[in-house]
Amino acid sequence: MxxxxxxxxxxxxxxxxxxxxxxxxxxxxxxxxxQDWSEGVPYQMWGNDRFGCCAFAAHAALTATWTKAAQGxxxxxxxxxxxxxxxxxxxxxxxxxNDNGTILLEQLGxxxxxxxxxxxxxxxxxxxxxxxxxxxxxxIKRGISYLGGVxxxxxxPRGFMDLPAGASWDWNAIQDHAFVGGHAIALTGYMPxxxxxxxxxxxxxxxxxxxxxxxxxxxxLVSRQNWLTVRGVSPKAEDIHGLVAEMSAx
Numbered sequence: 001m002x003x004x005x006x007x008x009x010x011x012x013x014x015x016x017x018x019x020x021x022x023x024x025x026x027x028x029x030x031x032x033x034x035q036d037w038s039e040g041v042p043y044q045m046w047g048n049d050r051f052g053c054c055a056f057a058a059h060a061a062l063t064a065t066w067t068k069a070a071q072g073x074x075x076x077x078x079x080x081x082x083x084x085x086x087x088x089x090x091x092x093x094x095x096x097x098n099d100n101g102t103i104l105l106e107q108l109g110x111x112x113x114x115x116x117x118x119x120x121x122x123x124x125x126x127x128x129x130x131x132x133x134x135x136x137x138x139x140i141k142r143g144i145s146y147l148g149g150v151x152x153x154x155x156x157p158r159g160f161m162d163l164p165a166g167a168s169w170d171w172n173a174i175q176d177h178a179f180v181g182g183h184a185i186a187l188t189g190y191m192p193x194x195x196x197x198x199x200x201x202x203x204x205x206x207x208x209x210x211x212x213x214x215x216x217x218x219x220x221l222v223s224r225q226n227w228l229t230v231r232g233v234s235p236k237a238e239d240i241h242g243l244v245a246e247m248s249a250x
Contacts, residue, residue, distance in 0.1 A: 002049060007052025007055065008104065012104075014105060017131050021133050021136060024132070025138075028146050035145040035189060036189030037068075037144070038189040038197075038203050041065050043203055044078070044201050046078050046201070047081055055107045058151055058184045059084065059107070059116060059151075059186075061188065062149045062188070065148060070228060080117050085102070087117075088106060089102055104151065104219065108221075111124070111126040112128070124226070125225060129222065131218070132220045133218070134218040140187060151221055152185050152211075152218045153183070153184055155181070156180055157214070159177060166202035166204055171209065183199070222247070224241075
């Protein structure tokens with residue numbers, strides 16, 4: 001059976017973190033029934049079969065999703081993913097020591113202020129981020145539709161760890177619901193029945209009721225570097241600069 005690792009540490013709550021839900025509701029008053037940026041994206045394992053680097057595999061998945069839709073596909077190597085994991089947590093890629101997982105807010109703060117390595121000579125800097133209500137289906141839909149993806153943290157039941165790679169995560173289809181740890185995933189598409197996400201190298205489907213049971217944190221991300229086309233707008237021709245200005249003024 002394929003090896004799989006978890007690695008998301010418990011959520012850290014900070015009152016200073018921008019609250020995204022109301023702003024997205026204003027900018028996306030009519031939520032599309034479906035929006036899938038994940039189709040055809042070459043997701044990879046990115047080392048998450050050996051180490052608890054799921055948060056950084058999710059970063060790589062979001063980067064690939066955004067750039068495939070907006071510019072030209074950028075795929076991080078496993079070595080780059082582990083280098084980013086090391087920069088935030090002190091993990092040693094050579095020895096495997098300090099493989100203790102990641103607090104997502106720490107990852108996001110580092111991504112925004114210090115950047116992550118990526119293919120090419122420039123670092124990847126996140127423009128802005130904010131909390132989305134992890135139990136709001138419409139909030140998550142808006143984040144995916146408008147921003148190209150949502151970084152989510154979930155608690156994984158043991159039954160999901162035994163599923164074939166790429167099999168749907170359906171709470172009602174497994175017997176063992178005991179939670180075994182936290183996991184970071186990139187939510188990059190949805191339809192009326194549920195959400196598409198990347199985990200362990202596969203595009204995977206999860207019904208909405210399952211996501212609402214297991215999700216304990218969610219973040220909307222703004223990446224001008226990856227999500228804007230050469231015309232300076234998103235793939236849906238939306239102006240992201242006004243959103244960034246509004247967030248900066250808050």
